[in-house]
Amino acid sequence: MSSPTRTVLVTGSAKRLGREIALALAHAGWQVAVHYRDSVEDARRTSRECAEISGNSSTFRANLGNETAVRNLVPKVVAHFGHLDAVVNSASTFEHDDVSSFGFAAMEKHMRSNAGAAILLAQALHSHVQERRGGGDAAARGAVVNLLDQKLWNQNPDFFSYTLSKAALEAATTMLALALAPTLRVVGVAPGLTLTSTLLTDAQFQERHKMALLERSSTPEDVAATVRFALDNRSITGTTLLVDGGQHLMRFERDFSLM
Numbered sequence: 421m422s423s424p425t426r427t428v429l430v431t432g433s434a435k436r437l438g439r440e441i442a443l444a445l446a447h448a449g450w451q452v453a454v455h456y457r458d459s460v461e462d463a464r465r466t467s468r469e470c471a472e473i474s475g476n477s478s479t480f481r482a483n484l485g486n487e488t489a490v491r492n493l494v495p496k497v498v499a500h501f502g503h504l505d506a507v508v509n510s511a512s513t514f515e516h517d518d519v520s521s522f523g524f525a526a527m528e529k530h531m532r533s534n535a536g537a538a539i540l541l542a543q544a545l546h547s548h549v550q551e552r553r554g555g556g557d558a559a560a561r562g563a564v565v566n567l568l569d570q571k572l573w574n575q576n577p578d579f580f581s582y583t584l585s586k587a588a589l590e591a592a593t594t595m596l597a598l599a600l601a602p603t604l605r606v607v608g609v610a611p612g613l614t615l616t617s618t619l620l621t622d623a624q625f626q627e628r629h630k631m632a633l634l635e636r637s638s639t640p641e642d643v644a645a646t647v648r649f650a651l652d653n654r655s656i657t658g659t660t661l662l663v664d665g666g667q668h669l670m671r672f673e674r675d676f677s678l679m
């Protein structure tokens with residue numbers, strides 16, 4: 421009996437880095453569940469392109485700040501594809517606050533979507549793969565990749581709640597790897613400055629992208645290739661691959677978008 425096509429859920433994959441990851445995984449033969457919240461047209465386009473590459477894809481909407489919606493996501497993907505092998509947690513809330521504007525509302529918003537949702541999706545994938553193992557597929561294994569950020573190793577006080585939520589996700593990566601082995605591997609991938617934001621002009625982005633030991637930070641292709649590697653390499657768990665041209669070894673007083 422041939423094994424079924426590997427299926428991956430990539431959160432926030434309508435556009436930007438999530439889309440690059442979804443397309444790279446489709447090129448590697450994965451069928452991709454394209455998760456989105458608001459970007460429905462972009463999600464459909466990503467999913468269409470993934471399907472053209474690997475034969476099958478579908479879109480799934482969920483607000484990752486809503487616990488019920490998060491809990492329903494893996495069951496919906498499994499109902500559609502029949503099985504799920506991996507989750508890539510790329511979706512992320514990224515809103516500015518600092519120590520003077522910090523409050524529980526901003527903290528909760530970032531913690532829910534950036535850390536809590538990723539943990540619940542790992543929990544759901546673990547239950548699903550365990551069921552498969554109990555149901556006769558004893559070799560079933562799964563993997564989770566959490567998108568982190570080089571700024572955890574090179575901190576500044578900008579984007580305070582975002583950074584806290586990524587620090588929580590980095591700690592969760594270790595704890596989940598311990599708790600969910602041997603059924604799941606859990607790996608962090610931490611990009612450097614990869615895509616611009618509305619706060620930067622093109623010239624500012626180009627200049628800051630070069631502020632790296634290797635004189636270039638990461639490209640979307642670099643990050644997507646690392647996610648693919650993390651999903652394929654069966655001996656990596658509980659650690660983070662930094663893909664940032666060495667930015668984590670440097671010292672930046674402010675966030676790139678506020679320098």
Ligand SMILES: NC(=O)c1ccc[n+]([C@@H]2O[C@H](COP(=O)([O-])OP(=O)(O)OC[C@H]3O[C@@H](n4cnc5c(N)ncnc54)[C@H](OP(=O)(O)O)[C@@H]3O)[C@@H](O)[C@H]2O)c1
Nearest residue numbers: 432436437456457458459483484485511512533567614615
């Ligand atoms: N871009 C970079 O240079 C960079 C650098 C370091 C780390 N990273 C990390 O890499 C990952 C991808 O980065 P990115 O720049 O592509 O991310 P992004 O554009 O900031 O966000 C990706 C998607 O996340 C979704 N999202 C946000 N809040 C959500 C919520 N509550 N529920 C569901 N979806 C939600 C949005 O989907 P909709 O549009 O459908 O609403 C958005 O398109 C992130 O985890 C980020 O922290 C990125």
